[in-house]
Structure formats: C-alpha cells, structure tokens
Amino acid sequence: MKILVVSEDPEYFRSASALAQKLSDDVEGIHPSESSYVKKLYLPKLDGFWELSLVDVAFKINPNLVIAGGTKRDKTFAFSLAGKMKSSVASDVFDVRLDNDGLIVKRPVYSGVGIATIRLKLPSVITIQKNTLEPKTFNTLIEKVTLTNSNVILKERKAVQQTVSLDKAKIIVSVGRGMGSKENVKYAEELASVLKGAVGGSRPVTAEMGWLPEDRQIGLSGNKVKPQLYLALGISGQPQHIAGIRDSKIIVAVNKDKNAPISENCDYLVVGDAIEFCKIMTKRLSK
Numbered sequence: 001m002k003i004l005v006v007s008e009d010p011e012y013f014r015s016a017s018a019l020a021q022k023l024s025d026d027v028e029g030i031h032p033s034e035s036s037y038v039k040k041l042y043l044p045k046l047d048g049f050w051e052l053s054l055v056d057v058a059f060k061i062n063p064n065l066v067i068a069g070g071t072k073r074d075k076t077f078a079f080s081l082a083g084k085m086k087s088s089v090a091s092d093v094f095d096v097r098l099d100n101d102g103l104i105v106k107r108p109v110y111s112g113v114g115i116a117t118i119r120l121k122l123p124s125v126i127t128i129q130k131n132t133l134e135p136k137t138f139n140t141l142i143e144k145v146t147l148t149n150s151n152v153i154l155k156e157r158k159a160v161q162q163t164v165s166l167d168k169a170k171i172i173v174s175v176g177r178g179m180g181s182k183e184n185v186k187y188a189e190e191l192a193s194v195l196k197g198a199v200g201g202s203r204p205v206t207a208e209m210g211w212l213p214e215d216r217q218i219g220l221s222g223n224k225v226k227p228q229l230y231l232a233l234g235i236s237g238q239p240q241h242i243a244g245i246r247d248s249k250i251i252v253a254v255n256k257d258k259n260a261p262i263s264e265n266c267d268y269l270v271v272g273d274a275i276e277f278c279k280i281m282t283k284r285l286s287k
C-alpha cells in the first residue's frame with residue numbers, strides 16, 4: 001500500500017510520517033524542507049498559492065492513502081485532492097489502523113466531547129492531529145518539484161501580526177459578544193496590557209463582526225490555547241468555544257448571566273458587567 005504524507009509544517013510532517021510507518025513500508029512524502037522520515041521525498045517550494053498545484057503533483061503519485069497535516073492550507077490541499085481522487089475523507093484523525101478492506105480511523109466529534117470510530121474505504125485522504133510519535137529515518141531519495149501557480153486570487157488580506165501569540169500566551173483576555181461593541185474591546189486590551197497577556201475572542205467578534213482580527217479567534221475552528229489563565233469576558237461558552245480553551249489551567253469567566261453555559265466550564269465565575277470588570281481590574285493592577 002502506497003502512503004503519501006504531506007504537510008507544510010515540520011511537526012505535522014513528523015506526526016503523519018509516524019502514523020504512515022505503522023501502516024506500510026511504502027511511504028513517500030511531500031514537504032518543503034529535507035526530511036528522512038520517508039523513503040522518497042518530493043521537495044516543492046511552497047510559496048504563494050500552492051494548494052491546488054500540489055494536488056496535481058500528489059494525484060500523479062497515485063497513493064492509496066494520503067495522510068496530510070492539519071494546517072488550514074494542508075486541509076485545503078487535502079480535501080481538494082480527495083475530490084480529484086474521488087476518495088473517502090476524514091479530518092483531525094488521531095488514530096488509524098488497517099482493516100480488511102480499508103482503514104479504521106478515530107477522530108473527535110461534538111467539539112471533542114466524543115470520539116467517532118469510522119471505517120474508510122481506500123483510496124482515502126485523511127488529515128491528522130499532531131502526535132508525539134517518533135518515526136524511523138531512511139536514506140531518503142529526494143526529488144525537487146516545481147509547482148505551477150494555478151490558484152486564482154479573489155481577494156488578498158494581510159495577516160495581522162499578533163503582539164503576543166495566542167498559542168504561547170500565559171494569560172489570555174478573551175472577548176465575546178457580551179462586550180457590546182468594537183469600541184469596548186479597548187477595555188479588554190487595556191487589561192491584557194497590564195497583565196502582559198494576549199487578546200483573543202469568540203467567533204462572532206473575530207470572524208463575523210470584525211471587532212478583532214480573524215486570527216485571534218479561539219475555539220473549534222480557531223486557535224486552540226492552553227494559557228495559565230484564560231479570562232472569558234462576555235462569552236457564553238458554547239461547545240465550539242470551549243473546544244479551544246479546554247487545556248487552559250484556570251478559566252475565569254465574567255458574565256452578567258449566572259446561568260450562561262460557561263458557568264459549567266470555568267473555575268471561577270464573576271457575575272457582572274464585563275466592561276466594569278475590565279475597568280476596575282485594570283485600575284487595581286496598574287497600581
């Protein structure tokens with residue numbers, strides 16, 4: 001069985017290679033820098049808009065199974081390839097084994113509350129979660145590949161550079177719709193500044209209303225964070241948000257509704273107005 005491992009990210013590439021090696025000896029890879037985790041490595045330059053042109057390269061390799069990483073661009077590539085291969089698909093897989101006529105994969109469902117065990121027919125394309133497995137190394141044959149740029153740019157937006165990155169932040173002040181307006185987000189930013197923390201937000205305030213840049217979204221379809229302190233201001237605590245903050249050490253929620261769902265998922269609940277809370281805390285901590 002030929003397995004193709006693909007990711008733009010070194011950690012995902014290592015994780016995918018380790019899973020692939022459990023299933024087959026015939027493992028090839030596509031990755032933008034040299035690696036000895038696969039027997040044959042296709043080495044493209046991944047700049048610009050590479051996802052769709054990489055689909056053509058992978059399709060020609062004709063794998064039975066593609067194990068791709070979990071970055072947004074890895075996923076765009078993977079599911080476009082799945083369409084072209086007319087293969088079965090599964091995302092965010094963390095366990096995979098061979099079955100008589102296909103694969104058995106495990107992936108989270110219901111925002112990580114449950115685990116689904118799914119049987120897939122080959123050919124198949126899966127995206128994975130990172131793991132800590134260490135793959136063996138080979139005397140890898142390397143082939144450089146040149147991509148043709150086949151993507152069409154509809155709209156270009158510059159990524160906003162975060163001052164403190166959410167994945168490394170020890171303290172996160174996170175805002176939800178309960179902050180009331182874009183102007184009020186400054187109170188959370190002032191509090192984050194005295195706490196030397198990062199500012200994040202729920203999906204409505206980032207992806208939908210634009211109170212914060214989209215890359216600050218926390219949750220199932222945004223960043224997964226694990227700070228020492230997560231301060232949830234005016235966030236109701238829907239499962240899709242909780243999925244991204246589950247690994248936080250201490251969660252403090254400020255909500256005017258004592259029965260908001262976040263009350264079930266936080267360590268401390270302050271029942272009150274989030275803006276007043278920010279003003280008072282910023283004043284006290286500034287002293």
Ligand SMILES: Cc1cc2nc3c(=O)[nH]c(=O)nc-3n(C[C@H](O)[C@H](O)[C@H](O)COP(=O)(O)OP(=O)(O)OC[C@H]3O[C@@H](n4cnc5c(N)ncnc54)[C@H](O)[C@@H]3O)c2cc1C
Nearest residue numbers: 176177178202203219220221222234235236240255256274
């Ligand atoms: C496929 C899918 C993926 C999703 N992914 C994500 C994701 O990654 N991240 C995410 O966040 N959501 C995600 N969502 C959306 C999610 O379901 C919720 O809609 C969202 O999290 C709610 O955001 P919120 O808590 O800011 O707003 P709301 O649910 O409107 O909650 C606002 C809260 O603020 C409180 N409040 C109001 N005024 C004040 C005040 N003055 N002071 C204090 N509290 C106040 C209210 O009591 C309420 O609890 C996803 C949904 C789907 C379907």
